[in-house]
Amino acid sequence: MINVSQPSLGDEELAAVQEVFAGNWLGYGPRSEAFEERFARYLGVEPGHVLFLNSATSGLFLATELLGLGPGDEVVLPSAGFVANANAVVATGARPVFCDVDPRTMNPSVADVERVMTPRTKAVMLLHYGGLPGDIAATAALCRDRGVALIEDAACSVASSVDGRMCGTFGDIAVWSFDSRKIITTGDGGMLHVRDPELARRAHRLAYHGIAERSAFTTAAQGTDRWWGLDVEYVGRRLIGNDLTAAIGQVQLSRLPAFVARRAELTTLYDEALAGLDGVRLPPRPPVDHRSTHYFYWVQLPEDRRDRVAKSLLARGVYTTFRYMPLHRVPLYGPPVDLPGTDEAWATTLLLPLHQALSDGEARTVAREFIAAVGECGA
The missing domain is CATH 3.40.640.10 (Type I PLP-dependent aspartate aminotransferase-like (Major domain))
Incomplete structure (x- = not known):
């Protein structure tokens, strides 16, 4: 996995x-x-x-x-x-x-x-x-x-x-x-x-x-x-x-600069491998004066496909997830309120594997299997 x-x-x-x-x-x-x-x-x-x-x-x-x-x-x-x-x-x-x-x-x-x-x-x-x-x-x-x-x-x-x-x-x-x-x-x-x-x-x-x-x-x-x-x-x-x-x-x-540089490389690899994939949105790029740690790499799909793609990837040996569950939908914190942007993110977003120990080969496998899962789950 x-x-x-x-x-x-x-x-x-x-x-x-x-x-x-x-x-x-x-x-x-x-x-x-x-x-x-x-x-x-x-x-x-x-x-x-x-x-x-x-x-x-x-x-x-x-x-x-x-x-x-x-x-x-x-x-x-x-x-x-x-x-x-x-x-x-x-x-x-x-x-x-x-x-x-x-x-x-x-x-x-x-x-x-x-x-x-x-x-x-x-x-x-x-x-x-x-x-x-x-x-x-x-x-x-x-x-x-x-x-x-x-x-x-x-x-x-x-x-x-x-x-x-x-x-x-x-x-x-x-x-x-x-x-x-x-x-x-x-x-x-x-x-x-x-x-x-x-x-x-x-x-x-x-x-x-x-x-x-x-x-x-x-x-x-x-x-x-x-x-x-x-x-x-x-x-x-x-x-x-x-x-x-x-x-x-x-x-x-002391190793942090190398870690962040590696995560940036993997982000670019995903961007290039998944560019133009029909029905899939890639993460927004930060503004010029913003520097990201690239902690998450998230893709977004129509709500009726996201969960099916995740299950397909799991069967293919690729673990994905989404963080975080919308807090306004946790009963402990009070009655739900209307937050459409948060709800859209919750319904459509999937985090792909991203860490500095990930090899280029593993990242390409993730991209390949993701493309296959998207095709398998239909338009």
Whole structure:
């Protein structure tokens, strides 16, 4: 079976893990801090504003907590997103308000966002679908004008940028995912960026039980009596990453340019192989000043054919899928609303295999089998 996604791990990552074993310290420590600093430099932000977490989902929940969201507040987010986005909002007692997306890009326009904002809107949570940057600059400007916080879910956008500025640095808070399916992986893990210095300070404490920086882990070296005492500032949880996974992350980050370049090559291969296929729409190309990570490669077919083509491909040894189920159709989040662009995308879109370990031969097999499945399923 040719998979939609899979990690790329090798001897360098294994050697990094062996070094951690040899050092006999697996928890959050010097390698986690080094990973944070290196990622901050990569983004072009201050290191103290970046925190390595155990998942991007933890970062989303932490973001809503940092913003003090609660009952009576509303958060605007695209329905074409992962359940973690809505869950992070609902957990605070706030209400998710879903906006529509362009059915081709799967990203909302600034007009889509503004259309559903109300005086109760306290935040906007924006996803860059499949690594394709959305209308982020205009949305960030809208949020500033309205005094509304902007959370960027850059889980799939670790190398995405607009006019040279990295996605995840436009908003007030951002998260990236390093789970096993992402372009760079730490197995599980994520990174958080908080623009405001005081909120960044609080994030570091909330992510480790609410304990202040000057605690048992630093006071012993300073000769303080009873250094085992803890200074607990907030009611926090344990959300931090660890040195074992951070060691993998540092290696993966160094390989990121090659990973993205390879995914771009595969995107071009698919574009050329599938060009002109009757009844099939290929992914939209990003504007000149937008850089994509090419996390997803999506094709779109008429609704009455999409599912049949997917089943045919599965029988041919090619796994396909679609992410994400429209959140406005999940009963947990409230009654359904009318979002035609999202519904069209849900009914017509299919993700083909795309990852940097995919060979040219495998990609050509996917293209060949897709063309055959489309022909088999008729017009």
